[in-house]
Amino acid sequence: MSAQGRASPARPAWGAGPAGVASAARPRAGASRWLLHPAAKPLVFLLALGPFAWLLYGAIADALGPNPAEALIRGSGDWTLRLLCLTLAVTPLRQATGWHALARFRRLLGLFTFFYACLHFLAFAWLDMGLDPAAIVADIVKRPFILVGSAALLLMLPLAATSFNAAIRRLGAARWQALHRAVYAVALLAVLHFFWMRAGKNDFAEVGVYAAIVGALLGWRLLWHWRARRGAAPGR
Amino acid sequence: MPTLKDRGFLHPLASEITPQAAYLRRRELLQGLGLAGAAALLPAAGPALAQRAGPPLPPLPGARSTVPGAIATDKPTDFEDASTYNNFYEFGLDKDDPAKHAHTLKTRPWTVAIEGAVKKPGLMDIEALLKLAPMEERIYRLRCVEGWSMVIPWVGFSLAELIRRVEPTGNAKFLEFVTLADRAQMPGLRSSVLDWPYVEGLRMDEAMHPLTLLAFGMYGQVLPNQNGAPLRLVVPWKYGFKSGKSLVKIRFVEQQPKSSWEKAAPQEYGFYSNVNPQVDHPRWSQATERRIGEDGLFAKKRPTLLFNGYEPQVGQLYAGMDLRRLF
Numbered sequence: 317m318s319a320q321g322r323a324s325p326a327r328p329a330w331g332a333g334p335a336g337v338a339s340a341a342r343p344r345a346g347a348s349r350w351l352l353h354p355a356a357k358p359l360v361f362l363l364a365l366g367p368f369a370w371l372l373y374g375a376i377a378d379a380l381g382p383n384p385a386e387a388l389i390r391g392s393g394d395w396t397l398r399l400l401c402l403t404l405a406v407t408p409l410r411q412a413t414g415w416h417a418l419a420r421f422r423r424l425l426g427l428f429t430f431f432y433a434c435l436h437f438l439a440f441a442w443l444d445m446g447l448d449p450a451a452i453v454a455d456i457v458k459r460p461f462i463l464v465g466s467a468a469l470l471l472m473l474p475l476a477a478t479s480f481n482a483a484i485r486r487l488g489a490a491r492w493q494a495l496h497r498a499v500y501a502v503a504l505l506a507v508l509h510f511f512w513m514r515a516g517k518n519d520f521a522e523v524g525v526y527a528a529i530v531g532a533l534l535g536w537r538l539l540w541h542w543r544a545r546r547g548a549a550p551g552r
Numbered sequence: 553m554p555t556l557k558d559r560g561f562l563h564p565l566a567s568e569i570t571p572q573a574a575y576l577r578r579r580e581l582l583q584g585l586g587l588a589g590a591a592a593l594l595p596a597a598g599p600a601l602a603q604r605a606g607p608p609l610p611p612l613p614g615a616r617s618t619v620p621g622a623i624a625t626d627k628p629t630d631f632e633d634a635s636t637y638n639n640f641y642e643f644g645l646d647k648d649d650p651a652k653h654a655h656t657l658k659t660r661p662w663t664v665a666i667e668g669a670v671k672k673p674g675l676m677d678i679e680a681l682l683k684l685a686p687m688e689e690r691i692y693r694l695r696c697v698e699g700w701s702m703v704i705p706w707v708g709f710s711l712a713e714l715i716r717r718v719e720p721t722g723n724a725k726f727l728e729f730v731t732l733a734d735r736a737q738m739p740g741l742r743s744s745v746l747d748w749p750y751v752e753g754l755r756m757d758e759a760m761h762p763l764t765l766l767a768f769g770m771y772g773q774v775l776p777n778q779n780g781a782p783l784r785l786v787v788p789w790k791y792g793f794k795s796g797k798s799l800v801k802i803r804f805v806e807q808q809p810k811s812s813w814e815k816a817a818p819q820e821y822g823f824y825s826n827v828n829p830q831v832d833h834p835r836w837s838q839a840t841e842r843r844i845g846e847d848g849l850f851a852k853k854r855p856t857l858l859f860n861g862y863e864p865q866v867g868q869l870y871a872g873m874d875l876r877r878l879f
Contacts, residue, residue, distance in 0.1 A: 381648070383700060384849050386700075446852040455837065458837070459836060517745060518816055518817070
């Protein structure tokens with residue numbers, strides 16, 4: 317990632333504002349025209365809904381294998397992580413390519429991450445815990461990896477609740493952005509949750525892939541921030 | 553026509569099912585009479601499943617066991633679930649990996665090395681082992697440490713039959729069971745999840761208990777490769793991982809062996825690993841379990857029983873032991 321960082325032209329952090337007000341993306345050639353196409357957002361919406369439709373179909377048609385409960389809990393968790401990675405990839409990709417229209421999809425992907433996280437929790441609470449509040453609380457306290465996962469979900473709540481334009485206006489872009497930096501903590505907690513879950517079997521191959529992706533996406537931000545500061549420093 | 557779920561294994565004993573060879577012959581007969589249409593109507597689930605990873609499995613019948621506790625009254629799990637949802641890390645970490653990859657396992661020729669504190673050590677051939685004692689069918693509950701369970705009609709005989717014949721000396725306090733570890737046959741060995749080969753152990757009195765089974769078959773047929781062919785251990789009151797598969801060595805030792813899981817995560821897996829709803833795994837509760845193929849998606853999980861319900865038979869082995877400390 318750092319090689320890529322060096323290759324891209326140094327420029328001040330572009331449009332640090334939230335996705336909702338980032339309408340400044342000038343229509344560019346090729347990619348941006350596609351990204352700004354009226355059908356692009358509905359298409360991404362449907363694509364992001366696809367895994368849910370598949371899991372729902374599997375549950376109804378009994379096509380999830382011998383242990384459908386486990387398949388649903390794990391499947392929804394996997395898709396939470398995948399959507400989270402995609403959400404976190406929007407900004408670095410935008411910065412690296414200059415396709416600023418990508419920002420239109422950030423909120424959509426972020427809310428889908430939250431959607432799959434809720435499904436994941438619901439599947440755990442219902443299929444594993446029988447919707448017994450005492451059992452759920454006991455399990456959260458007992459199992460550190462469940463505690464970490466629950467913390468990540470709780471941290472996502474204020475982000476989802478302030479995802480609409482009025483909330484952004486009311487908070488002000490700076491405060492809104494400071495709040496939404498919590499998504500970095502969510503990402504670290506989510507990977508820790510997955511790591512801890514797999515730790516019992518020393519099975520870290522898949523965890524390693526997600527850790528590398530999240531690490532690269534957060535590392536890019538650090539690098540970008542550092543370069544922007546260094547670039548700005550001599551003048552002021 | 554058989555439905556997806558009904559694989560014809562609802563019978564209390566797999567031996568009551570028409571033997572596979574018999575219905576294959578029946579089919580040939582019908583086809584020979586020009587009744588191909590009628591032949592096509594015969595239930596095809598059994599042989600179709602057996603053919604998943606190669607030719608159909610040969611039958612291996614067993615007489616209904618008379619060992620107390622050996623015939624669980626629970627409904628046996630579908631053969632398809634029992635042969636496609638497996639933990640056998642030598643063939644991959646996902647539950648469907650063993651069924652996909654275990655066709656590379658060569659179960660003939662096969663020998664089991666008997667080593668250590670016995671008067672008659674040596675190599676035992678699988679054909680000799682098969683004739684060592686009369687085959688029995690036993691329906692055991694199987695509880696996985698991960699919180700799911702099955703009910704499986706195994707075919708085999710008590711491990712005690714083998715132990716008596718090799719005449720352990722006074723120094724034999726424990727048994728160590730070693731699974732095959734051959735990279736050419738087992739793609740999962742490339743992963744470093746465990747320290748291969750897979751090693752498990754039992755105390756001598758546990759190994760001698762009549763319920764401890766040396767299994768060669770299940771559902772009236774020889775074991776599918778993914779279930780631990782050609783021979784495996786089945787210790788029904790312990791979590792499934794204690795029952796080593798595809799055994800190549802049994803050592804009689806004086807010191808308590810260190811199992812592969814104890815080495816990998818000593819705080820999570822103890823030597824005994826008896827099924828116990830009161831002793832939780834450090835990362836999850838063991839109080840309940842989900843019966844594969846039987847409990848509906850939204851059904852409450854069923855309570856797990858002490859020693860997996862075999863307390864009347866094996867409880868005395870652990871009298872006075874602190875099961876929390878010696879988990």
